Amino acid sequence: MTIETILKKKRTIMLVLLVLAVLVRVFFGVVKNDYHCDEGITLALTNGTWPVHVATDHRLVWMDMGELSHRMFDSRLERGKVDYDTLTEATARDVHPPLYYWLLFDARRIIGPSNHHLASITLNMLFFLVSCFFFIGIVSRIWKDTRILFLAFILFAFSSATISLTVYMRMYELLQMVCLGFLYSAVLVCFPDGDRKPLPVLITGIAGLMVFSFMGLMTQYYFLLFIVPVCVFAFFYLLITKRPAALLWSMLVVLAGLYVALRLFPPMIDHLTKSQRAGQSIANLTTKTTLSKLESIWMYIRLLSRNLVPLAVPVVAAGLAVFQQIRGRIEGNGSADESEKPGRNTVPFMILMVLIFLFTFTIISISAPYQTVRYFAAFIPAYALTFVSVILVLLRYRSALVLLAASAVLVFVYGVLPGNMNVFHEDYPVPEERSYLTDDIPLMIIGTPWGYTWKNMVPYLNIPHDKRVYVMEQESVNLYAIARESGSPVVYALVDDYLPETTEYEHISYYAFFHVYKVTVE
Template sequence: MNQWRDEKKRAFLALLFILILQAGVMCWFGNRKQGYFIDEIYSFGLSNGYYKPFITSYGDKIFDQWADKTVIDDYMTVQKGERFAYGSVIYNQSQDVHPPLFYLLLHTVSSFFPGRYSKWFGIGINLVCFLISGGFLWLLGSRLMKCPWLGLVPVTIWGFSAGAVSYTIYIRMYMVMTLFTVLSGYLHERMEEEGQTWLKLLLIFVVTVCGLLTQYYFVIYAFFLSGVYFLWKLWKKAFKEAFLYAAVLFGGVGTAVLLFPSFITQITRKDEIVAQETRKNIGSIDTLITNLKSYGYGIHSDFLSGSFKAVPLILLLAAAAVAAAFFLGRQKKKEALGKSQELGGWLFLISCPAAVFIIASVAVVPSPRYICSLYPLLVLAGIWLLWRMTKHCLPAMRTAMVLFSVLFLCLSLSSYRHGFVQYLYRDEPVRLEEAKKYGNLPCLYVTNYRMAALTQDLRTLSCFKEFYVTNREGLATVDQILEGKEASRGILVTVDNNSFWGSGYDGEEVVRIISEKTGLRAVKCVFAQELSVTYLLEG
């Protein structure tokens, strides 16, 4: 017992060292992050816009009249008298497509810094969640593999991966969801091994509620995790425990709905594109294949540094370890298999891939961010399976674990070097500097008043002294709009040209209309983004 305690203490110190190194990596890449994805702009706006969930909520304060960066700051930052306005956050999220917990956290941090927004507000939240997730992943791995040192393997592989870094510096709810995903897995494993108690059921209830209030995809993971656990209890003929557990889980879902009634309306609403496309995707083989390909490429980039050569090397290493264990520890293998009556890592080997499959069948955007919360448990499940197949031969098992840790650490370092960490947007300062060069020129923003492209371009628009948002029909009076603005010096025109998320306007056609009405014939494309393109018109 004392030896186990000493081993656990030493392994815990090693864990702290690893987590400190990983935190340093996160901060280093966080410092290199120079811009924001559109969803990150939404994160700040939905958290801090005072009862205004979208920039379009400002109506006549931003549409069809000259506006400046004041309205943008009002949307993205907490203003005086609006600190800790949680009612506003709840309202904003009731108009969006996500539950409110992450936004409540971001608003809380923002409330300590009124009038400001910073990437570190969101990265700080994610970093705390990442470190706690790493700690519980170690505890879970240590329990599953009966060794505190082996628990460090999944922490090392996942925590240093490009995927973990990317979703820590990405200012969205995915690392918060990762925390509740790992916590739920840890609590279920403890309950499976130690037995159900009211305290454990209460903790699972709380984690389930928090997970559901963070991201709706959590319900898919929770469904399969709880389903495996429930069926296992039935198989063990623990019927009372199984149905008590089910009641607690359903109670958690009901509580989440009571706390955030928009839970139901967001999923069923017919006037929002994400909800519409999600329902449309159900049963679509094309969607399933597209998303699974995206997840495959994502995992390839997030863990393998985009190297296909790593796949056969990993398989060869695993096969060699299993073969060595088979030939060197055959008798112990029979004894070990005969004693195993635990659910163990099968809990995650079954539930996590099943969750990935269902998420792939409904997700609107083909992006691995929707499964990134499962990354730590998927890594753990793979390592646990290797451990289970080699544990009867300690030399083979220990050698394999060390080699896997070193291999994936090298792949992570390679992924840093080759640019597989996402959401850095290191080119954004160049675009903003380019915009500031024309900051004193009037800027026209042409959209059909949809919010996506406009939200994407808020940081760019804040570089201009004034900007005017109108639709294509409004260009009929462009000469009146520009009256008194010294348009002869030149104007900037940004066109919302994305047909799926935005207006789908033809940029060249819009510029031609403006050029004919203003006499500004010299046209140059200044820069383009995913949802828009910006032109300079001069005489």
């Protein structure tokens, strides 16, 4: 069987890749045993116990972690004490809009409040499948060569970052979906590509721009960073191609979608201008030195290199492009044959994708409060398309396909290994050795009234359900007295690092946001 014959089985190959991508995500979900603090906020918020401390019956008493987890993450949802108004009020006090929480709330009610991990993965898997539809639609519209479709899809679907998003109980998988939906809609509007029925395609694209403008702003505010370069490109491209009607309607529906989101959830104005996250981002953009900004960008480049293509690949591509240009000038055939060119919209599409990459990646690298993969992971599909389009423009077609194939192999091999899963702990230290969380010795968690709302989520999610725990928030506490109540001769204590460090007890480790002490009962 020849390669050409195999490539003709486009739908079969695409289905195999899609099923494999789903199976890898299912496997990652099964083996996941480490959780980020924000995932605890997700569960508590959809249970109505965040951030107003509705649940107080899990504090000041020794109990199994399973019981504490149930009271914190499941109990109110089971009793029907949570509704959309509760979630909206809670998200108003947070830094994110409510759409993801509404959807997860429904998923948890359908699948079962205690099956929160399954509910989250199921919901995220649906988002991933819709993302695949948009991604395939974008690639198929720009390039007709099925080889490009397969290779681009592997770069997206098997990136360690995008796989990790599916098993991460946050809104970033939904953000990925709405960004791809917006991009697909923009591609339908900007690149008619000889459609037999151009008007229905144009209407579909314009309607999509409105729907995804609304959904995106209701999902995560990084969506605004994504649509700025898309809108700028579309504005000038539609002007240049003399399509004023498409431009006018596109502008109107995007503004309408954003306006409806703003009216539905007015607290987003304060989120974007007055919240702690907004203050951090503005300060980082305006007060960081140039050297500090460059260092942040370099750190993010390293993170991207580990989660998409290695940094060496673009370097090799640049060198190969220069070599081919020099060789072409010497041999007098500097350009490839028309039959070897990937598609007539490749160059304008590349410009669009480069704008998206430069704008989003630079702003996030400089403004983000932490250097973590999760802040750009939702944009990995767009970054993969940037890489593909740039390679196709820079290199001769056959060389480009070879380099893309090699990159796809690297991404696939790295991405499917469970050890490369992103748990997104980059913003706080988590040591490899943490037996104090998993052994049979009782554990005290001593927090602060402020840190309790988010710091405590790390141990809550990562302590086995059969371990005995005691939770309290107090600046001054006698750990010996609490330890005696446990009935154990030895007790561990996780003490919020906002509280003064003490030498009264044996300091054995530091975990996330907590000093870890060993308390021996006299």
